[in-house]
Amino acid sequence: MDRFKIHGGRRLQGTVEISGAKNAALPAMAATLLTAEPVRLLNIPHVRDIITMAKLLAHMRCKVQSPDIPPSEFTIQAENVSHAEAPYELVKTMRASVLTLGPLVARFGYARVSLPGGCSIGARPIDLHIQALEKLGATTTVEHGYVEARAKRLRGATFRFPKITVTGTENILTAAVLAEGETVLENSALEPEVVDLAELLIKMGAKIEGAGTSTIRVQGVEKLHGATHTVIPDRIEAGTFLVAGAITGGEPLLTNCEPKHLAIIITKLEECGVDIRCEGPSALRVRAAKKLVAADVSTEEYPGFATDMQAQFMALATQAQGVSHIRETIFENRYLHASEMVRMGANITIDGNLAIVTGPSPLSGAPVTASDLRASAGLVLAALVADNTTWIDRVYHIDRGYEQIELKLSQVGASIERVRQAG
Numbered sequence: 548m549d550r551f552k553i554h555g556g557r558r559l560q561g562t563v564e565i566s567g568a569k570n571a572a573l574p575a576m577a578a579t580l581l582t583a584e585p586v587r588l589l590n591i592p593h594v595r596d597i598i599t600m601a602k603l604l605a606h607m608r609c610k611v612q613s614p615d616i617p618p619s620e621f622t623i624q625a626e627n628v629s630h631a632e633a634p635y636e637l638v639k640t641m642r643a644s645v646l647t648l649g650p651l652v653a654r655f656g657y658a659r660v661s662l663p664g665g666c667s668i669g670a671r672p673i674d675l676h677i678q679a680l681e682k683l684g685a686t687t688t689v690e691h692g693y694v695e696a697r698a699k700r701l702r703g704a705t706f707r708f709p710k711i712t713v714t715g716t717e718n719i720l721t722a723a724v725l726a727e728g729e730t731v732l733e734n735s736a737l738e739p740e741v742v743d744l745a746e747l748l749i750k751m752g753a754k755i756e757g758a759g760t761s762t763i764r765v766q767g768v769e770k771l772h773g774a775t776h777t778v779i780p781d782r783i784e785a786g787t788f789l790v791a792g793a794i795t796g797g798e799p800l801l802t803n804c805e806p807k808h809l810a811i812i813i814t815k816l817e818e819c820g821v822d823i824r825c826e827g828p829s830a831l832r833v834r835a836a837k838k839l840v841a842a843d844v845s846t847e848e849y850p851g852f853a854t855d856m857q858a859q860f861m862a863l864a865t866q867a868q869g870v871s872h873i874r875e876t877i878f879e880n881r882y883l884h885a886s887e888m889v890r891m892g893a894n895i896t897i898d899g900n901l902a903i904v905t906g907p908s909p910l911s912g913a914p915v916t917a918s919d920l921r922a923s924a925g926l927v928l929a930a931l932v933a934d935n936t937t938w939i940d941r942v943y944h945i946d947r948g949y950e951q952i953e954l955k956l957s958q959v960g961a962s963i964e965r966v967r968q969a970g
């Protein structure tokens with residue numbers, strides 16, 4: 548298992564190129580199951596979850612090709628899909644495999660997908676995906692750890708999500724595009740990744756209105772065709788690098804990002820005293836505050852503050868003057884990084900879903916363990932300002948969603964090294 552060895556205390560300066568969004572690329576890859584024609588996807592980040600999705604599609608007998616190594620572009624052709632199944636071995640390593648459920652049942656009338664089960668940040672059921680598919684006329688059974696869905700052809704219907712769900716919205720959107728008649732999805736997720744998926748589907752011939760609002764209307768079509776699509780930049784990777792600049796007192800330039808997807812993150816960082824400026828349509832310059840000040844955040848669905856940025860913001864809060872209240876409202880167990888930050892010297896107390904961070908606290912390097920993708924990012928940020936050396940274990944979590952983070956950070960001046968361990 549690889550570890551990161553980080554020496555803190557370096558100011559970050561230089562240019563960081565933001566990769567394509569993992570959470571937009573995954574549903575786009577699943578959507579290729581909707582047509583027999585090739586779909587070309589560009590700006591795909593080279594991260595572990597993407598490789599897992601590529602393996603899953605190959606397991607279903609899709610042709611998955613990439614012109615470059617490491618792949619940043621894929622052409623996927625789901626001409627002959629002989630295994631409409633997402634097996635446990637792949638789903639357990641990446642729960643986004645459930646995104647194949649909607650497209651499989653819509654196009655082939657059958658899907659068998661392993662239930663993902665809980666993960667370190669919460670229970671994360673997929674009951675709403677299943678309820679919505681049933682509303683579209685699928686018969687589902689949950690047995691032996693798998694959900695099986697069958698439908699001769701899905702029928703359009705109105706479904707109101709009782710709770711906003713990102714992959715739930717994406718799964719049902721990719722089912723509804725081939726259903727007979729009109730589907731109306733109410734209380735849909737507004738995330739940019741949902742809008743990006745809708746844009747790809749429209750290029751493939753789908754009829755969708757309202758993506759990016761809470762009501763999405765879909766007129767089902769008989770067939771979709773091939774398309775070429777460039778996925779949006781990763782707003783969470785960009786947010787992580789904004790914090791990296793702010794926490795180290797540096798002034799890096801982020802390129803290939805989409806500032807409008809980062810609005811609330813920028814607002815919160817500005818509240819902490821950080822100066823963030825657009826330099827052109829897709830570049831952001833961070834200028835760290837002379838003194839960071841505390842700010843409160845509550846995680847919310849988009850356009851609110853993303854839960855995927857909570858751990859990184861907590862790292863920043865440890866360096867800010869005053870008391871920051873951080874409330875996690877999306878997942879029930881997303882504070883595993885807090886106890887590791889405390890081991891590095893942070894002053895954080897947890898009370899239910901509220902974390903109270905009092906700063907600034909000098910952090911000192913320590914051995915710490917990453918527990919999930921964004922928690923790992925929070926620990927990397929804390930390590931960048933800690934004195935001495937921090938060792939971060941289980942960095943495979945970070946490899947799931949950050950493309951070469953150690954390379955990107957060292958290019959802007961951080962001292963970070965991947966140490967490979969035998970076995």
Ligand code: EPZ
Nearest residue numbers: 570643671672673674675676711712713714715855877920
């Ligand atoms: C997506 O997960 C992202 N994953 C997550 O990113 C992100 O943290 C999350 O949205 C919230 O923004 C991908 O896009 C691949 P949800 P998702 O369904 O769709 C409950 C990362 O680090 N719920 O919007 O699985 C659920 O338990 C990851 O990149 C149900 O109760 O999240 C949670 O409390 C981690 N029943 C809430 O809804 C359901 O059927 C929101 O979850 C579905 C969800």
